[in-house]
Amino acid sequence: MSSDVSASSNRLLALKSAPNGHNPVGSHMNGHSNQNGAESSMSEDDDLPLTIRKGESVSPPPRNLKRKKPVYAESSSDDDAPLASSPAKRVPAAAVRTPGAEVTTTSVSRLNGKRIIKSESPSSDVDDAQESRKTNGKAKKPPKKKLKEDTDDFSASEDEKPIATKKPAPSRKRKVKEESEVDEEEKPSTKKPGPKPRAKKPKKEEDASGSEAPKPKKRATKAVKDKDGNTKGKKKEKKEEDEEEEVFKWWEADGNSDGSIKWQTLEHNGVIFPPPYEPLPKHVKMKYNGKDVNLPPAAEEVAGFYAAMLETDHAQDAIFNKNFFEDWKSVMKNHPPLDGTKIESFTSCDFRPMYEYFEGERAKKKAMTTQEKKDAKKAKDEMEAKYTTCLLDGRKEKVGNFRVEPPGLFRGRGEHPKKGALKLRVRPEDIIINIGKDAPIPVPNMPGNWKAVQHDNTVTWLANWTENINNNHKYVFLAAGSSLKGQSDMNKFEKARELKNHVDRIRQNYTRDLKSKVMADRQRATAMYFIDKLALRAGNEKGEDEADTVGCCSLRCEHVTLEAPNFIIFDFLGKDSIRYYKRVDVEPQVFKNLRIFKENKNDEDNLFDRVNTSSLNKHLTSEMKGLTAKVFRTFNASSTFQRLLDEENLEDATLQEKLNAYNKANRMVAILCNHQRSAPKTHDQSMEKMRYRHRSLKYERMKLRHVLFEMEPKYKKNKKYAEDESDIDDDWIAAYEEAEKAKDIEKAEKKFAKDNEKLVEEGNKPQGDKVLRDRIEAIEEEYERLASERGTKKATLKTRKPVEKIEEAIEKLTDKIKGFRLQIEDRDAGKEVALGTSKINYLDPRITVAWCKIHDVPLEKLFSKTLLTKFPWAMQAEEDWKF
Template identity: 65%
Template sequence: MSGDVTMSSDDDRPLKPRAGPSGRNGHIAQNGNLRSGAIASSSDDEDMPLSQVARKSDPATPRPTKRKKPVYTSSSDDDTPLASSPAKRTASAAVPMPGAIEATATRVATANGKGKASKKEVDSDSAFDDDDVPIAKAKRGTNGRAKRKQPPKKRVKEESDVESEDSDDKPIAKKKAPARKRKVKAESDADDSDDDKPLKRPPAKKAATKKAVKESSSEAPKSRRGAAKAKSEETDEVTKKAKKKKEEEEEEVFRWWEGQDVEGDGTQKWRTLEHNGVYFPPPYELLPSNVKMKYKGKPVDLPPESEEVAGFYAALLETDHAKDKTFNKNFFDDWQKVLKKNPPRDGTKITDFELCDFRPMYEYFEAEKAKKKALTAAEKKELKAKKDALEAPYTHCVLDGRKEKVGNFRVEPPGLFRGRGDHPKKGALKYRVRPEDITINIGEGVPIPKPNMPGKWKDVTHDNTVTWLANWTENVNGNHKYVFLAAGSSIKGQSDMQKFEKARELKNHVDRIRADYTRDLKTKLMQDRQRATAMYFIDRLALRAGNEKGEDEADTVGCCSLRCEHVTLQPPNKLVFDFLGKDSIRYYNQVDVDEQVFKNIRIFKENKEDDDDLFDRVHTASLNKHLQSYMKGLTAKVFRTYNASITFQEQLEQGTPEKGTVQEKLNAYNHANRMVAILCNHQRAVPKTHEQSMGKMREKLRGFKYERMKLRHALFAIDAKYKKNKKYSADESDLDDEGIAEHEDQLKAKEIEKVEKKFAKENEKLAEDGNPPQKDSVLKERIQEIETEFKRLKKERGTGKHQLKRERPTEKIEEAIEKLDDKIKTFKLQMEDREAGKEVALGTSKINYLDPRITAAWCKKHGVPIEKIFSKTLLTKFPWAMEVDDDWKF
């Protein structure tokens, strides 16, 4: 993941890749990767087969897992009381991950044995899946596995670690102040658009307005000045109302973290709760009669139920899903069941998937997309307004008398399950959810919400010990789906704060825990020795604990569910981990371990087959029970949050340049975040648009250099002495005559396109006002001016001189060159950062594992606007973290 950007010049050399400083405990190396005394991963690592996929007996067929179905339990430990900040800081024990980037999902994103990289899917079906949740206590069988026992009543976890890189994570750019309209006054032509002026209008203006209204009522012709003034005052009134509304909304924010008992008692979560239920998707709309799928080349007359399912597949025809054998098989199997109940009306028997042609449906969907895309801004706005009006009753609830925003109030529409990674059920049909499938949770005595589609709720409960508003069970994986409050709600905020406070409290106990498990690595009791070794991995490698899996679930594992095939011994003390982690993302790591740990793994593997459990005497429930003897509410998951946050804090302290630019500090921040993402195995495939995006950035950089070159040449034309000045004498790199010609051609094309669009808009405006359009000769004249200007630029090539359109003093030109130098330097840093982060998902750790107070304090200390790091969604999610002092430490 090189961060080097090869667009350098003598006058502005790019920054060298910054070496990552070693951590306080030495677990980060100077090369910016997680430190290890081990030999770095060789190129052969990329070709190593996944043990889960390439089986000895049949390399082409994935081995079906024998794992049992997981027990659904509560993560109620999030509600336990927390200790205050500890007096001392303890360093992370995380160890290096050589080969992690090279051998993970970036190059082998699926476990199908083909080694084909694919972008990680984020599907809403997995919105509440989390391998980190502690498992309920389970009885142990003779084989050491946990026997499944469903509890009579489940507690619902209060938060979910949704591992995704969505738009919510993108930092928000500072919005430019809207351009204020120029006010026309009789007294002066001066611009009246001072943003600092109050919105109140002076009395004189009001008199003028009244006068204009009076003149209008008497049918006198309104002057241009009067119309402009009236329009300006109308705009001011709208702005004033918007500002007042914003202020009212800000006043409504419930500052629960000020003087409130944020720890909670672990039982009652609310006193009163009222909401309107969930929003069901609209019913299926039939396709036009001329749009039919084909079988054996002939159109098939499908009934609505079968046509809808066929449409789900047709919409994905040109995606990677339609090229996946598992996806196609699961879709066709489920579609066959639907066809059996709802056969084609023309008697066609559909038995062979290869003979199905969904392209007519696909082409219709694409045409509809194009129509929507071609709608005018006003039409799109109108459609959005109608949609918002339908959803408005469901977006908020009333919790303890306060209006709180609801998170995922929309019920998932039916479709084909996509899953994440190499999920065995991808392509399966997700049924339409109906009111009869959903349980509603509301306060006692409040009106029962009415569904927005025919039907009655499955059940109505009044459980104030949970925070979900509705739940149902989806048919594909049998997972429970919940509707929670939005991320910025008081309950979610308290849950987040408790989670990070619990991780901070671990600092008081981590030294004792590490001393104990280090001692137990040599104990004679094999169960304790296995538990100590598992804790070593969880603490040092940030592995998830791991849960039992059903036979029809993705074969993903964590620490406690590792099999012998997942860990390879390389003497004298190196272990190679290779398995599918959460979301079927490959975890590959070569790491040097303590001599005793290496010895233990060798003992644990003796007399076992590859598919036997490595830790056959330890399971997640017993491990978490042991951890709770050290600290109330402590689970293996807390170690992951703790190690991520403490590592992040250390990296920021050691890597942030005190006197660097904002962009240099942002690069240091993202570097620290990348170290955490690598530690937690938050890998991603290189985005398909990455090269295209980098190409655009390179073109933009060339534009900056071209502009700088022209300013230098303008100085040379004014005074030849500037040629002897080292600051201006050197030519820009990557900007030879061929590059200049190519760039000028692109500039000319853009200028012509801009003029054509402006001309078309002007004619539209004239037509609206009832005036005749401009003649084509006007457009030709404008284009001719552009042609003349670029002919002049062409003549200047190679002369080393340039004539500016508007004369400027040399001081202004020098100042402009300095600004461009800063802009070029900053832009190179941005390119370097973009390239370095192409294989790492930074969003997951920022959302779920890094205490947001670390970021808030760092931004205050180093003068970095937090909007450059946190998106609007994250600022809403973590309001409680924004008010810490600049010296706050995790």
Template identity: 65%
Template sequence: MSSDAYMSSDDDRPLGSLQNDGKANVGRGSANGYAKGEASDSPMSEDEDMPLSQVTAPKSEPVTPAKSLRRKRAVALDSSSDDDDTPLASSPVKQSATTPMPGTSKASTVNGHKAVKAESDDKHSSTTVKKKRAPTKKGPPQKKLKREDHDASASEGEEAIPVKKEKVPRKRKSKVKEDTGADVEEPGKSKPTKKRATSNKVKDGADGSVTPQPKKKGKVKDEGEDEEEVYRWWEAQQNNDGEVKWQTLEHNGVIFPPPYEPLPSNVKMRYKGKEVDLPSDSEEVAGFYAAMLETEHAQDATFNKNFFEDWLKVLQDHPPRNKIKITKFEDCDFRPMFEHFEAEKAKKKALSTAEKKELKKQKDAFEEKYITCLLDGRKEKVGNFRVEPPGLFRGRGDHPKKGALKFRVRPDDITINIGEGTPVPVPNMPGQWKAIVHDQTVTWLANWVENVNGNYKYVFLAAGSSLKGQSDMQKFEKARELKNHVDRIRKDYSADLRSKVMADRQRATAMYFIDKLALRAGNEKGEDEADTVGCCSLRCEHVTLEAPDFLIFDFLGKDSIRYYNRVSVDPQVFKNIKLFKDNKENSDNLFDRVNTSLLNKHLASYMKGLTAKVFRTYNASITFQQQLDEGTPANATIQEKLNAYNHANRMVAILCNHQRSAPKTHEQSMGKMRDRLRSLKYDRMKLRHVLLSMDPKYKKQKQYVDDESDLDDDWIEEYEESIKNKEIEKAEKKFAKDNEKLVQEGNKPQPDSVLQEKIEAAEAEYKRLAKERGTGKAKLKRDRAPEKIEEAVQKLDEKIKTFKLQMDDREAGKEVALGTSKINYLDPRITAAWCSAHNVPIEKIFSKTLLTKFPWAMEVNDTWKF
């Protein structure tokens, strides 16, 4: 049997292999419990970016808290911690000093082209959506995209969003099916789609920007759902740059997690072999740890230490009822509790489909009133209305507080923000709200302070809401505006690299790093925070000089992800770093005369609202646009174009240091894909053998004579056995399900002979395949014309080629997280325009969540450029 490595011929290799010799493979921790209240600690799952298969939780821009809470924040609002990466509902009371830094020297050059370069001569000047433009004709009506499920593609695809006429962007009319398991039409075979949307809008021929028209509402219908109104804010003349964000706001507050239910009396943890009778309060905390007993967290010394210290504090107030004194962590045995939790999970998993549907129905009915709010009389979705339950803090990377106890949040911890004169929501647990405010200058609905890090947690509107959408558009428009100033800024900081004023020279060097390497600005950090740094907080130990002009960066960036980069720099920058390090200890700050506030104040003198963060968004988007323009192949298949798109996305992810360790399931996933590839080749082999049996003329044609190189007798026998077993399992499940339905309807169940007949048919088919094995001949269950079989072989050839490209793409991206840049740093209009220009269905790139998050971006035509 051939090796399980790659089974791609030379001409099927990836369009652009990812080369990143210097990047570290430092991953994130595990997922943090319940919610969006704090950033998810888990690495992005392997399929996180698979379109329409997994709903991601897009992160939200942090929103300034109410005036009554502003004075509690320790750092000025102009500090440039990367707000784009702030979780949907988390913002620190004290601004975190960490702003990790991205980048990799390889990201700066791709195929000999500079990835980040000056844009002074960019013919597409920055524009805003409010600028009047000459009208152009609308595109022709577009048909509904066909999709076909397949086990080898993302997971099951969801139907793209159908639209009503001239209400929301229309779906593409390309007839391309799912990448695997379906035919892929060549670009020449499908009618090109030039425009994605048909709403009343005016476009400019130069850059494709949109002039909104005053239509306010449209309809969008998701599969299986009723139509609901969508506020098309981007078509209304809105101006939310002022203090007031809304006029009226009404909502139902938040959902608190259910109270703790004590364990059965026969489930007890043990201490030195003896059962411990714990009160509910201390038993609940012990259960938090027991549930994680077989995770990596329970093997972490810091996690165990912090948990045990906090648990001992709880035990002081709620000691064991049988007087056992717990003093040593190593003598605790939480396994009985763990086994109980696992048994409960198994019970839930074993529930019938009807029971699961009923539980979901009850849950949905309970949550229904919390899902939406009324904003200025419009119904809008709320993002994170569930309060995070108590548990153990997991953190990211080597966080010093991981394992600490997160307290249960109660109504008297929460401040509610609603419109004046509207009904105050009633908590779904006993208690009164901490405060009721009516602050129209902020967009949060509720907030509280969590106890572990002292961070504010916020409840915001959903990612697809009008307020969040306006914030996103303004962010990307600001990054586009930077194109008009970037040459002047670069010219000035290049001159200041030689300034006689040390503060100016340090500032210029920091700006060089932020611009060329896309480093985050960085802030000061407290002793109880993870030791992560950014540009302004770099220490001498983080940068090593290597003659003649190389710098080696090695530090922990945001979320404790290692940033390692050996990069050639301007000779003057090399001299400056050498000068800044003179007479300093390794622990001293490299830039001792620069901080984030001073840097952002200087940047704001060039352009209103310009911060270091805007540079990061600008460089990510402009690099992405250049990579797409240079790397998208002409006259290619859909999958080849998708590989080119993902390659461009990887270049940005490397530039911004959006790394991850390869998922633990990666090899398992690749193994399944290799098996799937072999199964396609098996199907092709069988069809070849049928042709060879039908007519000797096929023996003279090379494409039908050559055997599939990686299929041997052992694998074929094993595969055919698995086919038989799957058929039997499928028959048994269907038999049981049909009988369950018959009984529910009051009818008699089918006799066992019906199932036995199907099992015997599967056994007979297996025996028939066994006889054909090794003969080079085969027959079909039903006769087909030779021309039809030839056509089927050609289709399988296309499937195999497409599937190899998918395997190459997944392997290339195993250590790069593409989701962060796609959600936060890449202007979605780049993707929308590229899809339109290259006839690629955007549903293959943007998940349902992103389509909901960026409806305004779907309005651009195929000439739009960042």
């Protein structure tokens, strides 16, 4: 489930104090969360729109996209809602005990003020949690581990469990150090597949005398086989392998996954509510007109939500501030300041003392020792253990978002009219529990009773409630890697594949209807053209209190500009307030239709005034059972991705070249689907570091070339080694060597201090300062030697090496430089495109699995641990599988 406000986890910068504690210039920190079912949970920067490139767009002129009338927006229905990202990425709500958003739990009264504040600590049954750990411990392993018994495609570490396929991938003969720079948010696992365990002879059966089979050598990483022919290694690995048999391989089981009955028995422990609010220390007060204000806990908690966000862009937003202040004043009507202060002016409020306190608490948490952090995590994991799994038809399945989001301030995306509004605390009385008839009803971990308990086995959610901001329903589902989620994903992609058999006929039909004399049919055909060719969402009507985002059916005349002879410029806010700006050429009949649709209409009138999402989807269903605009979008994304990958000739390509080709295809799909993000704020700094590293590799190769020339002058005539590094001059070399000398001296000083600490701990005499001085002198002498070689094209090594070894080292560096340059190009090309969204929601994972097998690419380079867990069923795809 989403977490609108994680106030205390925002990165905040201390700036100059001003009224309200604001920075008058504006903060550069902004942490967005997905409020409207955003497609990607990959980045906090995804919500900022940008211009599309690659010839499909032009730089958009500044434009005010504020609504003028009641607006209509894209669909937020289940048919067009993207799947949620893996809950493994979520930040736990109660991780920090500060009065920020994630830890506050005082009962905030509804804005009409009818609730009583309760501050009881949540009840927790330690014995139950311990018993749950005993019985449920095995279920905590990622489900992907279950497939290892079929293959040895990937070696496992404790962190990265393999997902296997029926057919092992070819073994890789070379070791590549570079990692794939895929996406800022969805960084793939960097674990490298280890060598396959060498096969050993099975242990001999115990004979009648009871003699045991010979024990394997004491090398835990090597696998051996027991008397049953099963491989085993370290005790931990053996324990994990024993658990594999208990994981349900639903994709291999018989049964109808499309039936209305989703389960027979369901048992779970409900949800976790955030802990109660802890009042601030007495010396921490907000100020009003320069004087401290004594707030009661309920009002103080809401003030803390805002204070924790003081140095974010939200606190500089007028709408955000207005909504917060109105809701805060409503809370204070029922819980007024204890000292009688009348708070009537927002500009007279100073929240900075509270902000500084939160920053201090955050710094304390950051300064915790590694052991303290481990202990805190262990205690949290033990408390949550029984909530992480459920029993579905008698087998354990992981639960996804089992934490109830804490109260806080709604952030929204873009120009949402309700940003800054107060999200009320969710209580047991707000939640409906769905569970099996014979299952025990879970007990909430805070005082109260569930709103209702039902036993509906035709739905897959475990709990739901309605949040107070947009009255949206919030659900608790099973985790991304669960059988129900997996079946849903596979059915979605299979439905998109089925469209291949109908798409030609559907396109012929809507092309014919582009000239229909019935205006409704002509508008519907034009909308279908956009959905098919441009992958637009269907769109849906929205009210005045919702963000002005639109889809295909809810486009207004102001969103479409015609440019002769047949170009159209789209300019509107799409889902999550991401700007969609494209200049595209269309068929002449489509251009003609749009000119007709816009006649005698104002800018704020609907372009398609005779088509809505319901009628469009009804027509799509008549063309193919189960067809929706979402299916079209998935089909176009996956088919385009498959085509782009197949067009690449990667026969003699390096690993990095293959990864770049894959990411390029993914970027094209992301652009098609308008999966944009703003460039990360640290992008330029990151790119500069990469370019510096690239040059340093060239420096190393240059020195080796000069060593080779000194040893064998004939190599100077060899074209392979004769070319100089064009972007490395003497000035850069001097600066580089000086920087490296400073780094080496710093390392020597740290090592000296560390060695002395160890000696003292062992009761020995520490080294004298002369030892450090000698080390530093040796470093300085080495860099003086390098300085003397500068510009001479001559160099020597500390240890003499044969020519063959130097040639080999130069070859390796050349390959490394080439691969690193490709990484730089790939990173820079993807700075404004969110690649993770496509992988999660629109690209059939079997395309990637089959492509990796064909081109001998480690799947971990392209799929994160979350995706490996989410798509275990896709690992069965063979090399020749095509979408």
